[in-house]
Amino acid sequence: MRFAIGLFLCAALGGALTTHAAETVNDITQLNPIVVDRVAHPKTLEEIVELVATHPGPIAIGGGRYSMGGQTATEHALQIDMRSFKQILGFSRERKEITLQPGITWRALQDFIDPYDLSVSIMQSYANFTVGGALSVNAHGRYIGYGPLVSSVKSIKLVLADGQVVEASPQLNAELFYGAIGGYGGLGVIVEATLHLSDNVRLLRTFEEMPLADYRDYFAAQIEHNPQVILHNAVLYPDQYQTLRAVSYRRTELPLTVQERLTPLNQNYWKEHKAMKVVSQWPGGKTLRQEVIDPLVLKKPQVSWRNHEASLDVRELEPDSRAKRTYVLQEYFVPPDQLESFIQEMGTTLRAHKVNVINLSIRHAKADPGTLLAWAKTEVFALVLYYQQSTTQAARNEVGQWTRALVDSAIKHGGSYYLPYQIHATPQQFRAAYPRAGEFLALKARVDPQNKFRNKLWDAYGVAAGENGTQP
Numbered sequence: 350m351r352f353a354i355g356l357f358l359c360a361a362l363g364g365a366l367t368t369h370a371a372e373t374v375n376d377i378t379q380l381n382p383i384v385v386d387r388v389a390h391p392k393t394l395e396e397i398v399e400l401v402a403t404h405p406g407p408i409a410i411g412g413g414r415y416s417m418g419g420q421t422a423t424e425h426a427l428q429i430d431m432r433s434f435k436q437i438l439g440f441s442r443e444r445k446e447i448t449l450q451p452g453i454t455w456r457a458l459q460d461f462i463d464p465y466d467l468s469v470s471i472m473q474s475y476a477n478f479t480v481g482g483a484l485s486v487n488a489h490g491r492y493i494g495y496g497p498l499v500s501s502v503k504s505i506k507l508v509l510a511d512g513q514v515v516e517a518s519p520q521l522n523a524e525l526f527y528g529a530i531g532g533y534g535g536l537g538v539i540v541e542a543t544l545h546l547s548d549n550v551r552l553l554r555t556f557e558e559m560p561l562a563d564y565r566d567y568f569a570a571q572i573e574h575n576p577q578v579i580l581h582n583a584v585l586y587p588d589q590y591q592t593l594r595a596v597s598y599r600r601t602e603l604p605l606t607v608q609e610r611l612t613p614l615n616q617n618y619w620k621e622h623k624a625m626k627v628v629s630q631w632p633g634g635k636t637l638r639q640e641v642i643d644p645l646v647l648k649k650p651q652v653s654w655r656n657h658e659a660s661l662d663v664r665e666l667e668p669d670s671r672a673k674r675t676y677v678l679q680e681y682f683v684p685p686d687q688l689e690s691f692i693q694e695m696g697t698t699l700r701a702h703k704v705n706v707i708n709l710s711i712r713h714a715k716a717d718p719g720t721l722l723a724w725a726k727t728e729v730f731a732l733v734l735y736y737q738q739s740t741t742q743a744a745r746n747e748v749g750q751w752t753r754a755l756v757d758s759a760i761k762h763g764g765s766y767y768l769p770y771q772i773h774a775t776p777q778q779f780r781a782a783y784p785r786a787g788e789f790l791a792l793k794a795r796v797d798p799q800n801k802f803r804n805k806l807w808d809a810y811g812v813a814a815g816e817n818g819t820q821p
């Protein structure tokens with residue numbers, strides 16, 4: 350393969366990188382402590398090139414560490430923690446484009462673009478993640494008319510295993526572009542990204558309650574092609590999952606009810622924390638949510654800036670302690686006409702295992718334009734599952750069982766599951782849900798022949814796991 354930019358930066362820079370001796374890396378669930386040999390916190394491209402070109406052992410890449418299954422580390426690795434690599438490199442208000450170092454968080458990016466009345470085009474529903482982490486999982490949000498994050502990326506730059514810095518876009522080194530986005534740090538370090546931006550507009554929140562059976566028609570008629578709807582999702586209520594509240598944020602010129610342009614960084618979340626406790630631990634808490642808490646919250650008229658809604662802080666979800674119980678996410682994707690059938694099977698599985706579901710919501714995404722590890726192989730509805738589990742080994746084993754049942758069900762319905770979460774799917778399930786994984790691994794073998802870029806995801810499903818993989 351020939352790369353357009355073959356800039357090889359000499360490794361003899363001798364930069365004083367901040368490193369620490371063996372360190373335990375964990376994620377937000379606290380379920381996956383991994384001891385790495387050291388963690389480096391590079392601030393410059395030259396430092397990253399030096400680390401990659403000279404480190405003899407495995408290298409894992411860390412962003413905000415919100416993925417939930419060891420996707421940022423493996424034993425004895427050098428972890429390159431990208432969070433200090435966070436400069437904005439270029440910006441055009443006219444072209445609505447920004448170029449940045451991907452250790453930056455969405456929130457820091459929003460602080461920069463908000464004064465120009467611009468917004469991130471596609472991102473997750475919280476702003477704490479790094480852009481590099483979001484690119485590497487090919488994240489998505491509640492944005493109507495969009496799909497995975499890749500659609501808003503103009504180009505990226507990567508540091509490959511041999512220290513080469515290469516540019517990739519849909520036109521240039523397209524295989525690397527569509528491999529690295531959604532590639533979980535397996536091909537190299539994303540060291541630069543240029544993103545398309547959108548306008549920051551005022552949004553009026555509205556909601557409607559309906560049976561699941563009506564939702565697809567409602568979505569097709571009123572939401573999908575409506576240019577006024579910017580954000581949309583639907584909350585499905587446990588444990589029957591047959592009633593939902595569809596929540597939309599539409600463009601409006603009405604006066605603001607929320608004056609702040611961005612979610613305040615020092616916001617107090619005691620109400621949200623109380624509500625989480627009620628829903629997850631009180632008997633009848635889920636009914637209370639459906640019948641009292643949600644109607645009360647949603648009936649309050651809300652007009653806010655898009656950037657306010659896009660800058661939510663994951664602190665609003667954080668429990669007092671994760672020692673005995675922790676909160677975990679999962680996500681499944683199915684083609685639109687499979688929605689009701691999949692939810693029916695999902696509900697049966699969740700009830701059979703008495704899963705403590707805090708939230709199950711539906712989102713929509715357009716088909717992926719070509720990433721090798723596309724979770725949206727077609728247009729899809731996404732089922733985002735937030736639940737509480739005990740941290741005991743027995744509980745973890747049971748989560749593994751019902752997760753594999755849900756993955757099977759998603760595959761049977763022509764769908765997929767999301768990879769940033771706990772690694773419970775078997776290698777066979779991974780290959781079935783991600784049919785182009787073989788192409789990805791062949792590309793990895795070409796650009797990273799020594800399998801330098803590793804983490805728990807690639808240990809489970811990558812080349813080193815062998816043809817049949819290692820059972821996670």
Ligand SMILES: Cc1cc2nc3c(=O)[nH]c(=O)nc-3n(C[C@H](O)[C@H](O)[C@H](O)COP(=O)(O)OP(=O)(O)OC[C@H]3O[C@@H](n4cnc5c(N)ncnc54)[C@H](O)[C@@H]3O)c2cc1C
Pocket residue numbers: 377409410411412413414415416417420421431451452472473474475477478479480481482483485486487488489490532533534535537538539540663666678769804
């Ligand atoms: C509360 C919560 C809400 C969430 N909501 C959503 C949502 O709405 N939509 C959605 O799509 N996802 C959602 N997620 C999942 C989230 O998008 C992923 O976990 C994402 O990876 C988080 O970004 P991060 O910066 O923490 O990445 P990390 O967890 O640090 O890294 C994720 C992967 O990216 C790789 N990586 C990171 N930076 C780079 C880089 N510069 N170059 C190459 N590889 C890199 C890592 O090696 C790793 O494999 C949510 C997660 C949580 C905890």
